[in-house]
Amino acid sequence: xxxxxxxxxxxxxxxxxxxxxxxxxxxxxxxxxxxFRKTGTTIVxxxxxxxxxxxxxxxxxxxxxxxxxxxxxxxxxAPNIYCCGAGTAADTEAVTxxxxxxxxxxxxxxxxxxxxxxxxxLLKKHLFNYQGHVSAALVLGGVDCTGPHxxxxxxxxxxxxxxxATMGSGSLAAMSVFxxxxxxGLSRDEGIKLVSEAVCSGIFNDLGSGSNVDVCVxxxxxxxxxxxxxxxxxxxxxxxxxxxxxxxxxxxxxxxTPMKEKVEVTExxxxxxx
Amino acid sequence: MSKQQARFEPxxxxxxxxxxxxxADYCVxxxxxxxxxxxxxxxxxxxxxxKLADKCLMASSGFQADVRALQKVLGAKxxxxxxxxxxxMSCPAMARLLSNTLYYKRFFPYYTFNVLVGFDEExxxxxxxxxxxxxxxxxxxxxxxxxxxxxxxxxxxxLKSPSPLLLPALDAVTxxxxxxxxxxxxxxxxxxxxxxxYTGDKLEIVIVNSDGIRREYAELRKD
Numbered sequence: 001x002x003x004x005x006x007x008x009x010x011x012x013x014x015x016x017x018x019x020x021x022x023x024x025x026x027x028x029x030x031x032x033x034x035x036f037r038k039t040g041t042t043i044v045x046x047x048x049x050x051x052x053x054x055x056x057x058x059x060x061x062x063x064x065x066x067x068x069x070x071x072x073x074x075x076x077x078a079p080n081i082y083c084c085g086a087g088t089a090a091d092t093e094a095v096t097x098x099x100x101x102x103x104x105x106x107x108x109x110x111x112x113x114x115x116x117x118x119x120x121x122l123l124k125k126h127l128f129n130y131q132g133h134v135s136a137a138l139v140l141g142g143v144d145c146t147g148p149h150x151x152x153x154x155x156x157x158x159x160x161x162x163x164x165a166t167m168g169s170g171s172l173a174a175m176s177v178f179x180x181x182x183x184x185g186l187s188r189d190e191g192i193k194l195v196s197e198a199v200c201s202g203i204f205n206d207l208g209s210g211s212n213v214d215v216c217v218x219x220x221x222x223x224x225x226x227x228x229x230x231x232x233x234x235x236x237x238x239x240x241x242x243x244x245x246x247x248x249x250x251x252x253x254x255x256x257t258p259m260k261e262k263v264e265v266t267e268x269x270x271x272x273x274x
Numbered sequence: 275m276s277k278q279q280a281r282f283e284p285x286x287x288x289x290x291x292x293x294x295x296x297x298a299d300y301c302v303x304x305x306x307x308x309x310x311x312x313x314x315x316x317x318x319x320x321x322x323x324x325k326l327a328d329k330c331l332m333a334s335s336g337f338q339a340d341v342r343a344l345q346k347v348l349g350a351k352x353x354x355x356x357x358x359x360x361x362x363m364s365c366p367a368m369a370r371l372l373s374n375t376l377y378y379k380r381f382f383p384y385y386t387f388n389v390l391v392g393f394d395e396e397x398x399x400x401x402x403x404x405x406x407x408x409x410x411x412x413x414x415x416x417x418x419x420x421x422x423x424x425x426x427x428x429x430x431x432x433l434k435s436p437s438p439l440l441l442p443a444l445d446a447v448t449x450x451x452x453x454x455x456x457x458x459x460x461x462x463x464x465x466x467x468x469x470x471x472y473t474g475d476k477l478e479i480v481i482v483n484s485d486g487i488r489r490e491y492a493e494l495r496k497d
Contacts, residue, residue, distance in 0.1 A: 040313075059497070064420055064470060064471055064472055065469055065470060066470070066471060069468065069469075169313050204496055204497055206313055206314070207310055207314070207472065208471065209497070210495075210497035235468065236464050236492070237460045237463075237464040237492060238461070239457055240457075241454070241457060243432070252440065
């Protein structure tokens with residue numbers, strides 16, 4: 001006879017929030033949650049005369065420590081659509097990979113190139129469904145048959161359609177550059193230069209962003225992923241002396257205690273099976 | 275969600291890292307010059323190293339307002355000492371004074387992480403390292419601040435100071451020369467800057483030896 005157990009299995013995937021009560025109790029007792037790996041981040045996007053340009057920094061942080069100096073924040077969604085992600089690294093990777101697969105299946109189903117609004121709707125539905133617990137703030141850009149599109153998506157599921165956008169901890173620094181210098185109908189080189197400048201502003205003025213600049217240019221029928229387009233932060237000092245590490249641990253004391261023979265060795269027995 | 279009441283938060287964290295190394299006839303103290311709050315940079319050019327007496331310097335990271343207040347208090351006490359004893363305070367005496375001053379505020383501490391550097395009675399370099407409430411120890415080298423946990427293991431390995439566990443106890447100072455110590459300090463800060471977001475911009479190195487006090491600067495990553 002099934003008893004009324006308080007432990008129900010989570011229904012077919014998705015999150016089980018059972019441990020949230022435990023976490024609330026622990027944090028009331030004073031225990032701090034371990035920091036998860038956030039991307040700190042400056043991500044930007046703008047629409048120029050032939051399409052869309054996306055930009056991102058490459059630093060991933062775990063609290064105050066940089067855990068990846070050169071990570072990739074511009075994710076592939078479709079041949080004509082790319083997405084920058086800020087927030088929790090695992091969430092941005094998982095959600096962009098998932099929607100990318102869904103778009104691929106949709107392309108097989110319809111036989112047509114993916115549209116940016118399709119990606120947008122799939123992402124916002126997923127994020128709204130999880131009520132903001134999937135901490136992914138995205139800048140989605142691409143060019144499809146209806147023209148160039150640029151959108152921002154917030155962790156709770158709201159979206160904006162904009163000519164230029166920034167997200168992440170460095171968004172204010174980057175947006176100040178865009179607001180000063182953006183104009184409609186920029187050329188490709190002007191657009192890349194402006195995007196790089198905005199990301200650099202985030203890299204140097206925001207502690208959560210740093211290292212290099214990645215840029216992605218998407219136009220009708222063509223895309224260019226400029227990984228590490230700028231490297232403005234080389235290491236400042238390398239010691240010429242080099243380092244030699246002694247191979248042994250320093251011996252502080254030697255003491256030998258003979259152990260009585262406790263092991264008996266018996267011949268024979270079964271050989272181990274392969 | 276539990277009710278959130280407006281509370282006065284008395285502390286802030288301004289980041290930064292300090293390192294000090296003692297040699298046979300010199301001392302090196304170094305600190306980065308970045309002052310930050312939250313994810314923002316307040317200034318790229320803030321000195322964390324301060325002179326307490328003729329050949330006694332202190333480098334402090336943590337909450338810079340508390341650092342300033344602490345310096346004022348130490349300065350005043352040192353002045354009184356000079357009037358009463360007609361001489362400057364020696365480094366070991368200053369070390370004790372700092373410890374007592376910090377412990378005086380045991381129940382509302384100065385949020386400062388200090389290293390004190392100077393010459394002891396015999397003229398050998400000495401480094402004193404502190405926690406926020408005044409526990410201190412004379413050591414051969416030390417690192418404090420946000421990058422300390424990245425730097426200390428490298429210093430343990432490279433300075434070849436004798437292990438504190440050895441008996442009979444050997445002298446704590448490093449056998450490295452002044453130039454070698456400065457090289458280690460520059461390299462170790464460059465490495466800490468790569469991985470700690472609060473460390474960077476510029477490195478200020480102050481070297482104290484028999485000739486006097488000398489200041490050097492080195493560039494660090496600004497991101």
